[in-house]
Amino acid sequence: MDFNLQADSREISVFRKEVQEWLQENMRGAEELRWSATWSTRENEEEYGFRRKLARKLGGRGWLFPMFPVEYGGGGLAIDHQLVLESELDRYGISLAAVFYTLARIVAPVILKWGTEEQKRNFLPPMLRGEVSVWQVLTEPQGGSDIATCRTKAIRDGDHYVVNGQKVMVGYHHPPDFLWTLVCTDPSGPRHENLGWLYIPGNSDGITIQPMRLMMGIKNAVFFDNVRVPAFNLVGGENNGWSVANTHLELEHGGEGRVGADPLVERVVEYCRETRVAATPLLEDTSVRDMIADMMIELHVVHLFARRNFWHRYVREPHPYGGAQFRYYQRMVRLRNGERLQQIMGYHALVPDLTVNEVVDFEYVVRSGPGMLHGGGTLDTDRLVFARRVGLGRPTKEKAPETI
Amino acid sequence: MDLRLTKTQNMFKRAAADFLKAEAPSHTITEWFGSKAAFLPDLYRKAAALGWLGMVIPERYGGASTSFTDCAVVFEELGHGPLPGPLFSSGVLGALLVLEGASEEQKKTLLPAVCSGKSIVIAAVADGGVDWGPESVETRLTRTTDHLVLDGTKRFVYDAEAATAFICAARTESGEIALVLVNRESPGVSIMPKAGFMVSVAEVRFDKVRVPVSSLLGGAGAGWQILDRALEKALPILCAYQVGACQEIFDFTAEYTRTRVVFGQPIGRFQRVQDHCVEISIHLDAARWVTYETLWKLDSGVPATAGVHEAKAVASEAYYQVCNFSHMVHAGPGTDYGHPLMAHSVMAHTLYQYLGTPLQHKRRMMDALYPRAGSRE
Numbered sequence: 001m002d003f004n005l006q007a008d009s010r011e012i013s014v015f016r017k018e019v020q021e022w023l024q025e026n027m028r029g030a031e032e033l034r035w036s037a038t039w040s041t042r043e044n045e046e047e048y049g050f051r052r053k054l055a056r057k058l059g060g061r062g063w064l065f066p067m068f069p070v071e072y073g074g075g076g077l078a079i080d081h082q083l084v085l086e087s088e089l090d091r092y093g094i095s096l097a098a099v100f101y102t103l104a105r106i107v108a109p110v111i112l113k114w115g116t117e118e119q120k121r122n123f124l125p126p127m128l129r130g131e132v133s134v135w136q137v138l139t140e141p142q143g144g145s146d147i148a149t150c151r152t153k154a155i156r157d158g159d160h161y162v163v164n165g166q167k168v169m170v171g172y173h174h175p176p177d178f179l180w181t182l183v184c185t186d187p188s189g190p191r192h193e194n195l196g197w198l199y200i201p202g203n204s205d206g207i208t209i210q211p212m213r214l215m216m217g218i219k220n221a222v223f224f225d226n227v228r229v230p231a232f233n234l235v236g237g238e239n240n241g242w243s244v245a246n247t248h249l250e251l252e253h254g255g256e257g258r259v260g261a262d263p264l265v266e267r268v269v270e271y272c273r274e275t276r277v278a279a280t281p282l283l284e285d286t287s288v289r290d291m292i293a294d295m296m297i298e299l300h301v302v303h304l305f306a307r308r309n310f311w312h313r314y315v316r317e318p319h320p321y322g323g324a325q326f327r328y329y330q331r332m333v334r335l336r337n338g339e340r341l342q343q344i345m346g347y348h349a350l351v352p353d354l355t356v357n358e359v360v361d362f363e364y365v366v367r368s369g370p371g372m373l374h375g376g377g378t379l380d381t382d383r384l385v386f387a388r389r390v391g392l393g394r395p396t397k398e399k400a401p402e403t404i
Numbered sequence: 405m406d407l408r409l410t411k412t413q414n415m416f417k418r419a420a421a422d423f424l425k426a427e428a429p430s431h432t433i434t435e436w437f438g439s440k441a442a443f444l445p446d447l448y449r450k451a452a453a454l455g456w457l458g459m460v461i462p463e464r465y466g467g468a469s470t471s472f473t474d475c476a477v478v479f480e481e482l483g484h485g486p487l488p489g490p491l492f493s494s495g496v497l498g499a500l501l502v503l504e505g506a507s508e509e510q511k512k513t514l515l516p517a518v519c520s521g522k523s524i525v526i527a528a529v530a531d532g533g534v535d536w537g538p539e540s541v542e543t544r545l546t547r548t549t550d551h552l553v554l555d556g557t558k559r560f561v562y563d564a565e566a567a568t569a570f571i572c573a574a575r576t577e578s579g580e581i582a583l584v585l586v587n588r589e590s591p592g593v594s595i596m597p598k599a600g601f602m603v604s605v606a607e608v609r610f611d612k613v614r615v616p617v618s619s620l621l622g623g624a625g626a627g628w629q630i631l632d633r634a635l636e637k638a639l640p641i642l643c644a645y646q647v648g649a650c651q652e653i654f655d656f657t658a659e660y661t662r663t664r665v666v667f668g669q670p671i672g673r674f675q676r677v678q679d680h681c682v683e684i685s686i687h688l689d690a691a692r693w694v695t696y697e698t699l700w701k702l703d704s705g706v707p708a709t710a711g712v713h714e715a716k717a718v719a720s721e722a723y724y725q726v727c728n729f730s731h732m733v734h735a736g737p738g739t740d741y742g743h744p745l746m747a748h749s750v751m752a753h754t755l756y757q758y759l760g761t762p763l764q765h766k767r768r769m770m771d772a773l774y775p776r777a778g779s780r781e
Contacts, residue, residue: 001473002406003700083405259405269774284776286767293766297694297714301686304693311407321685329686383675383682392661392681393672 003307005087005259009080016084019063026057027092037358037368038098041217043173048101052133055100059130064099065108067314072112072120073128079314083259090260093357097256101172102133106251107180107199109403114197114236114244122232123199132177135202136252137167137222138376145377147182148192148242152224154183161185161198161234163206163227169375173218175209176202182241185234195241197248199233215371247401252376253385254330255323255403257310261303264337265296267360271345282344291340298333305329318400321389328382331373338369413477420481423454430744433485437747440597442488442604443566452521456482457495460637461503466516472637473699476644483648486751488604490524492645493563497638497759498525501571505583505621505630514585525585526567528558528608529631529759536760537768538628541581543610545574545624552617554584554592554610562758564595564606572610573627581627585619586610602754636712637702639759643695643719646755649748650688650726656744657684657730671733680729687729691715691722713769717762723752 008016030050036042058064059073066082068074075081086096097105104127111123126132143149152165163183178199185196200207206227212219236244269292272282282288305326312319341349341362352363359365373379391397409417427447436444451457459475461467475496482491490498499518502511502525517523530540543556554574564570570586570593586593592613598605622630658681661672671677698715701708727749731738738745756762 001408001696001700002704003697004704005405007405281777283774289770289774290763290766293770296769297718297766300714301690301694301718304697305689307405308407308689308693311405325682325685325689328682380675383678386682386685387672387675387678390658390681390685391672392658392678393670393674395662 005083008084012080012084015081016088019084019088022061023088023092026054030054030092034354035093035357035359037364038101041364042354042358043218048174051094051100052130055102055130057130058096058099059128062128064096064130065128066096068108068112068124068128073125082314086259093263093359095258095260097258100130100133101174102127102176103136103180103252104128104132104134105256106136106248107134109251110197110244110248111199111235113247113402114240119199119232119235133172133174134178134180135171135176135222136248137170137179137181139167139169141166141168145374145381147245147377148195150182150184150195150241152181152183153187154185154196154198154229156185156231157228159231160228161196161231163198163200163224163229165224167222167224169212169214169219170222171209171220173211178202179207179222182245185241186239189239192242193239195245196239197235197241197244198229199235200227200229204229216368216375247403249377250318250323250401251403253323253382254306254325254327255309255313255318255400257308257313257322257326258306259310262299262359263357264360264365265292265299267356267362268292268295268341268344271348271362275345275348288344291344295337295340298336302326302330302333313403316402318402320397320400321386323400324382324385324389328379328386331379334365335369335373338366341366409477413474416474416477417481419454420456420478421484423451424481424485424487428485428487430485433487433747434742434744436488437603437750438741440603443563444489447487448489448491448524448566449521451487451489451491452495452519456491457521458499458515458519460496460641461499461515461519465503465511466519467499472640472702473696476641476695476699479641480644480648480651483645483650484652486645486649486652486748488751490526490563490566492638492642493526494518494524494566495521496641497527497634498571500634500638501525501527501583501621501630504633505571505626506585510585510618510621522568524563524566524568526561526563526570527573527631528561528564528570529573530560531556531558533560533757536764538581541573541575541627543572543574545576545582545584547577547617550617552584552615552619554586554613554615556610558608558610560598560605560757561608562754563604564608565597565604567595570608571621572608573631576624578625580625582624583621583627583630584615585621586613586615590615601750602757603750605754635759636709639712639716640695640698640702640708642755642759643691643715644699646719646723646752647688647692647695649751650684650691650722653726653730653745653748654681654684654688657681657733660734677733680732684726684729687722687725691719694718710769710772713765713772716760717765717769720752720756720765721762723748724756727752 033047062075066075066077070076108127138147154161154163183196183198186194204227206225208223210221275282309322349362349366353361388398455468458467459470463469502514518525531542546553567588572584572586576582590613592611594609596607664671695715698711701711
């Protein structure tokens, strides 16, 4: 096994140098910016603008989706290139998947798998070039994690679907260019066989977006009122929405993987070096050290699970239960770390600090502990998926879908 | 990055799995644990014949010069048993102690014997049963004109009964730690098996044992450094053994949820039971990936000290927790000494203590990364 992210062949080391130089040039002006996490908690317009621009620049070179085919706007590169881009961006505190506010990182592979050739040629290039932002729009007020009980209807009318209904707790603080959503195409059809996936232009008539201020930042309610969507935009075919959902959910639910590590512990250690109680740095305190050790080990395991999933995804051997396991574990770790921070630093753990990146802002970590336990589906759904993939209490094991 | 095993490693893995299937199937292991037979000389000889002792030792000393990961792959398979016997305690740790601490002369005579299984060299480090670290070494080492005298009691020594020789950690008159090679047959050495919820642990007494001055490994005072160096390389292989054990438990627990029917359905349909299996998988995979990343560090010369302590903490904790969650799934039947889970449970508790507990290793990990200002270790 080789865990080295920098073990470059000659060709790859040339590529790394190119990326490094390019980033040096193009990250100029970001020195003063402090990144939000993937959510829109901070609503910093300057940062938003920078990220959108960076996405276009990366996308223009095929570096936003390095392993996607060139004809769709990808880089046509190999896993080693993807690793270089991920690890070099990581030095600046962001990851390829979260360069800008979009869920294109999940949507694009799903279109690649389920779209027709014509759809791929139409939908993918602007997305892969970083020009458009996409929201996934799945949760409904009555459904929660049970997204198959979809009440947003899309009824065929000639060359269009007419969409009516409501989704909640979606998106960011800027409106999207496209909505990526599950709809009920056959209200009288059997469960799981009555669904469709639509790629809906965000500026369509009849769409109303209403912000919701939530524990973890801004999300929105989206209302569809007789929205006419070209039938061309149905991805995966008639009443095949649930198959598309499986690919989508595997990616959203941890299967996409990641190579960067969470830098939280380094900042905690720095805090504990600088903060004294009774003239002694907190870092000398045995119980504080024990808590840091647990935090460090658990975050390291989160990191290793994410790397494992990344690896399995890109060698196209999906890990049977890795996505669900990662997602459940990561969320439980974040919750535990919130309490550890409070135990270590008292009130300081509850005060936002805008001078650092959001992922190492103690207040954000504490708040997102309980706040992000359920985004994209509860922990309980993760464990159900796990049980099916392992085949607990069942003679057969559900297969993990291939996701790129 | 490449997270796959190599072809050779897959070959090692298959060979070890075949060996286990043929020589030590689950029910046989359960019988051994039931009768407290932790050391089976025949089995040990067969394992030695396959080259599993001293795998990481250079070929010129009778080893196989394999990588640490190669060796770990074999031990992971053996952990599925869990195969008992001093394969790790002598074949890995004992051999590495000799390699790290002994003179060329000592290595040339001792290592080939350890690698062939003729000699079984067991480390006897802590005197008490609570602490693990330099302070835990209390046995006295005094020097007369022409020999050394060891005096003290190591109360919990893993695999002591199998030993042909011990490497005993002792304190010199000036308070330094020295490692001394002691023949099991030396007058004054006595071994008393310990009863308890553990396996293969015995008390070893060194009652004014006289050994020649040449039995010293390294200089007086170099003892703990030699131990640290040997442990850094050995512990991840013990971790791999625990990973294999966790994998075995995960597999048979998942299978049990398919076949065990109560309240009219297989228990795996119950979400509480599923939750236990999720926890098992997390501990298993945490141990697996922390262990193999550490092995990769060792093999590629990346500083590994903190990682080794982390791996021992995570793997021992994992084995222990995996057993506990599996007990939750198996309930009554899993507490029968005739059930494979019991062999694992006893082994997990033993290895939780062996060579330092998770808490002790987490603290050492922190000390390696962030030394205390007033370091009073």
